[in-house]
Amino acid sequence: MKVSTHTCPVCGFDQLKEAPRSKSGSASFEICPACGFQFGVSDDDDGLTYDEWREDWxxxxxxxxxxxxxxxxxxxxEALLKSVLKKKK
Structure with missing residues (x-):
């Protein structure tokens, strides 16, 4: 059985265990091991956007x-980041 993984919308890391946001908008609170963004904290509590965190990273x-x-x-x-930036266009 293949384990489902999810992609970080900040850096493109494609092995998150949970979706960053549920369909209802709830945050996973998972921390991306690549860029360090914590969904529901970095954005909701700290007020940072994906773009702001990405630029800092x-x-x-x-x-x-x-x-x-x-x-x-x-x-x-760099390769993962390209995939995220490509999706933004």
Whole structure:
């Protein structure tokens, strides 16, 4: 059985365990291990948009954010980021 994964709308990391938002708009509160965005906190509580967080993450060098989850082998943030930016157009 294939495990369903979801994509971070901030950085394009495609292995989130939950959808960032449910169909009703509720946040998952999951933290993206790649960019560090926490759905329902970074946006709802802190008032940051996906674009604002993304720009800051890029400025900081697109470093892997999680300390508890190892960076996936062959992880290329530039490639994932391209997929997110392409979807925005």
């Amino acid at each position: 890029i400025t900081r060098g697109m470093e892997w954010s999680s300390r508890g989850i190892k960076t996936p082998r062959g992880w290329k943030p």
